[in-house]
Amino acid sequence: MAIHNYTPRPVLDTFKEIIDQYKAVYEQNNPRQFIRQWLNHCFAGLNISLLSEASKDYQLVLNFLYNYRGSSATFSAYRRDLERLLQWSWFVREQSILKHKRNDIEAFIEFCIKPYKRWIGLKTVARFKLSQGQKTPNSEWRPFNVNISKKDFGKGKKPNKDQYQLSQATLKVIFGILGSFYKYLQQEEIIQANPVALIRQKSKFIRKNTSTPMIRRLSTKQWNTLFTVTQEMADQDEKHERTLFILSCLYGMYLRISELVASDRWVPSMGDFFKDNDGNWWFKTVGKGNKARQIAVSNTMLKALKRYREHLNLSSYPTVNEKTPLISHINNNQPLTSVRRIRLLIQNCFNKAINRLESENEKSEANSLRLATVHWLRHTGISDDVKIRPREHVRDDAGHSSGAITDRYIDVELQERARSARKKVFYQNNQKN
Numbered sequence: 001m002a003i004h005n006y007t008p009r010p011v012l013d014t015f016k017e018i019i020d021q022y023k024a025v026y027e028q029n030n031p032r033q034f035i036r037q038w039l040n041h042c043f044a045g046l047n048i049s050l051l052s053e054a055s056k057d058y059q060l061v062l063n064f065l066y067n068y069r070g071s072s073a074t075f076s077a078y079r080r081d082l083e084r085l086l087q088w089s090w091f092v093r094e095q096s097i098l099k100h101k102r103n104d105i106e107a108f109i110e111f112c113i114k115p116y117k118r119w120i121g122l123k124t125v126a127r128f129k130l131s132q133g134q135k136t137p138n139s140e141w142r143p144f145n146v147n148i149s150k151k152d153f154g155k156g157k158k159p160n161k162d163q164y165q166l167s168q169a170t171l172k173v174i175f176g177i178l179g180s181f182y183k184y185l186q187q188e189e190i191i192q193a194n195p196v197a198l199i200r201q202k203s204k205f206i207r208k209n210t211s212t213p214m215i216r217r218l219s220t221k222q223w224n225t226l227f228t229v230t231q232e233m234a235d236q237d238e239k240h241e242r243t244l245f246i247l248s249c250l251y252g253m254y255l256r257i258s259e260l261v262a263s264d265r266w267v268p269s270m271g272d273f274f275k276d277n278d279g280n281w282w283f284k285t286v287g288k289g290n291k292a293r294q295i296a297v298s299n300t301m302l303k304a305l306k307r308y309r310e311h312l313n314l315s316s317y318p319t320v321n322e323k324t325p326l327i328s329h330i331n332n333n334q335p336l337t338s339v340r341r342i343r344l345l346i347q348n349c350f351n352k353a354i355n356r357l358e359s360e361n362e363k364s365e366a367n368s369l370r371l372a373t374v375h376w377l378r379h380t381g382i383s384d385d386v387k388i389r390p391r392e393h394v395r396d397d398a399g400h401s402s403g404a405i406t407d408r409y410i411d412v413e414l415q416e417r418a419r420s421a422r423k424k425v426f427y428q429n430n431q432k433n
Contacts, residue, residue, distance in 0.1 A: 009137040010127040053096035070290040102198040217380040226353040241311040248304035250377040262335035268326035270318040
């Protein structure tokens with residue numbers, strides 16, 4: 001009988017803690033016993049009938065996640081869905097993840113689409129809390145969360161569990177992660193068949209979309225207003241010079257936030273800007289999937305770099321192998337590591353741009369800008385550039401794996417389709433009066 005009154009408690013910790021835990025596990029003479037102690041700690045006071053199998057499941061997930069230690073973003077996505085799988089397997093299906101067949105995986109997907117309400121949270125919280133020097137599971141953590149739009153949040157609306165909905169994009173990600181995990185177990189000869197690969201009718205979960213995906217980007221009016229208000233902020237108070245430079249990087253070089261902050265895999269520095277023998281400027285970074293790429297730097301981006309460096313009392317342009325952090329804390333020279341901090345800085349600019357648009361009676365532009373996220377700046381930069389630069393150049397600067405991805409940003413054809421559709425006539429009365 002499933003434990004229907006069970007409220008989930010986390011077992012998979014943060015990126016760094018999981019890596020440290022993996023190393024600690026394999027320093028033990030009895031790694032399975034070490035894991036049992038951890039699970040007993042997480043599930044204190046709860047009788048787990050599957051403790052032996054759960055320990056093995058946990059160890060396999062730990063092994064798999066360790067393979068993704070090169071990318072914290074990828075690691076987080078895999079951890080999220082494998083945590084859900086573990087919790088569901090142990091406390092709903094009451095069996096090891098190694099015993100799952102095709103129908104079990106289908107049941108898990110159906111559960112993700114409609115989980116128990118007590119498995120749903122109303123906010124994102126830390127998985128563990130520190131109490132008397134020891135990490136303990138956060139009682140407020142849940143495997144699933146309700147998200148509301150920025151617009152609704154700005155209006156003071158609060159989420160409720162009845163609003164929970166799993167998007168088609170998230171469903172595809174879940175299938176991909178489960179497929180990769182079970183393929184790994186199959187390659188390691190731990191299981192004979194991949195139960196995810198046996199699901200032939202994924203279409204009953206995932207709808208086929210024949211329409212061209214909409215690129216989320218800012219309009220010309222929105223971008224010009226956003227840049228103008230940010231520049232005015234910097235002109236009036238030099239503490240905003242850093243924000244103006246960040247905005248320039250996100251749009252002008254199509255950078256992701258994760259490519260601006262320091263992490264275990266990469267610490268962006270001013271020395272990542274460099275000039276080749278022909279006098280061309282480039283910027284090197286390590287992006288999604290731990291892929292290194294080299295970005296061509298425009299003259300406008302160089303001006304933004306020069307302005308920011310002169311604000312920092314540095315030479316106009318970086319020297320070879322300069323170690324100055326690309327983005328540092330405002331009060332010291334330590335590299336910024338917080339993605340959230342950058343989001344807050346840019347969101348403040350968004351809010352000021354929204355106010356400016358409203359004051360200019362551009363209410364439609366203001367309302368749509370409320371929906372925008374920081375990542376839209378990357379999309380906007382790519383969309384604007386693909387109109388005037390060769391597609392292959394934009395593809396390489398953006399780090400796209402194929403030209404087909406870059407093609408999504410070419411909206412000229414969509415505009416033509418919309419324009420021609422407006423000319424259609426349903427009925428013509430050719431009779432003479």
